[in-house]
Amino acid sequence: MEDALSAATSIGRLGEDAVLARVLPRLAPGESALLGAGDDAAVVAAADGRFVVTTDLMVHGPDFRLAWSTPYELGWKAAATNLTDVAAMGARPTALTVAIAAPPELDVAVLEGIADGLREALACLAPGAGVVGGDLSVSTVLTLAVTAFGDLEGRTPVLRSGARVGDVLAHAGTRGDAARGLALLFGEARDGSGEPDASLAAELRRREPELLAAQLAPRPPVFAGVAAAAAGATAMLDVSDGLARDARRVAVASGVGLDFDAAALGADPRLALAGAEDHGLLATFPPGTALPAPFERIGRVVDGHGRLTLDGEPVAALGWDPYSGWDGRAG
Template sequence: MWSGRAHRDGEIEGTVDVSIAEAGEFGLIARIVARLGSGPASLLGPGDDAALVAAPDGRTVASTDVLVEGRHFRRDWSSAADVGHRAAAANLADIAAMGAGPTALLVALCVPQDLDVAWAEDLAGGLSAEAGLVGAAVVGGDMSSSPTLTIAVTALGDLGGRPPVLRSGAQPGDIVALAGRTGYAAAGYTVLSRGFRTPKVLVEAYRRPAVPYAQGPAAARAGATSLIDVSDGLLQDLGHVATASVVGIDVRRDAFDVPDQMRDAASALGVDPHLWLLAGGDDHALAATFPPGAALPEGWREIGSVHEGTGVTVDRKPWQGGAGWDHFR
């Protein structure tokens, strides 16, 4: 649990050209803690052996994720604040995908000793800012020296008295719906990997996902039968729902409009934009199934249907594009 102290007279030293090795562990902790806010569920934050987080529901939803430099982010592509936003979003989205509201984050940080303290501070600022979007806060964590910059985040959430919405509840006849956008982050990644920095809307979507957090609890209240965070690609993640629910899922290609800037980028780069839309990850949209005839909450749109069978198809045919993200493929 982070419990560093500020420097003399309560002042935190400046961070210009100061490495983590020079600042030391507790100097770095003090700087990071100074950048963190608090949330309504945070009864006790950084400074003791553990945090104390309220759980009004009596149950706690928990999820964890890890970002490794060179695998999940590059410092020449994204600012420290961008990385902080992405690290928080990946976990907060998982909480929303259970139909819960996020309450707190715990962060473990493994950093090279020559990393600038200012970078770590800005990372903390990004983590705190993203958590603040949903009224959550970073309540503590741990850190270690490491040759590889690694950020591990654990998110906690509260169900508000509702049952969790699982992947295993989809039934034949259900509507498949989507909240949020897909394809933007994958398109931004492709643009960056080809050495470009525009279109800005795509690059910024890769750097900082726009997650529809509120739509998770909204789907739960509207009677969603299953729910999932689209982190690895829509078709791949819907495949998890199909497997868990023992059903087949069909997605309609015409349910996805290709934005002009995405279409232009795809044309310039020689990519089918539907590969981004259907198989690209990192936007953290939410996909859900709802009973037949259900009125979808505002912010959700129908994209397909559930049927008896197995697997995921597009327009009732096997998808021939990429399957989605796999860390070991």
């Protein structure tokens, strides 16, 4: 973390008002903001009369390492992980609030980079959405907390509990790339003592840019959530903890089983099922539905409360658990 520190421009030396004066101009409130940051609260339009809301936490250590991620990538990923949760409800993302707790010696350039990443991720993944407020605080560990809001635009929210036997199981996004990227970082971007090494990560970034980007700055198909809802998706969720682990949540909530097609999962079905943090969308659709792009059929809904199978054979719900780690690491 030392590379990110500078006494001359540390946030502790600058103070909150000066930090905000440098960070807020890098953000945009978005089209749905009637009143953005600056008052005690923002005002965001909800023409539908309802809105969806979700929140996610990123903590230095278990969720990211400054030696591996640039501040820009942190901001990008913080936006992406929340936008897909909104999309999984069939809603259009409209606004984010961002709270950051950071060590006082952290260079303000880190927060500026995070703001740039947030802004650019929103422009790319959810055009029209913006950051409308948040909070700054002090902590010994850099922590980001993002809350995202979305507009259902008159649609019924797509829940995890709507899958029915006979439905098509489909997925949009990459499968296993983020896991491959993380395995590379753990395998090749640590020093002799096992600590994350920025120079080794930089070399890895040059050699495997796509896999590193899949882990550090994912580009999930946020737009596909609305398309899935419009096509009649019966259930949907964001795949953040692993395809199998998240699929089981749909199976349990819906009281059904899910049978994956190994051939549809690619050359390494186990990694596709266990790899986490791709942030794709898993959905079920009625039989005969024309799947909206980029959804691909990867299986079917069958009998069996909470049961997962791969070509009919039982498969474990491997993936990421914040309290026990990842039980499906590549390599």
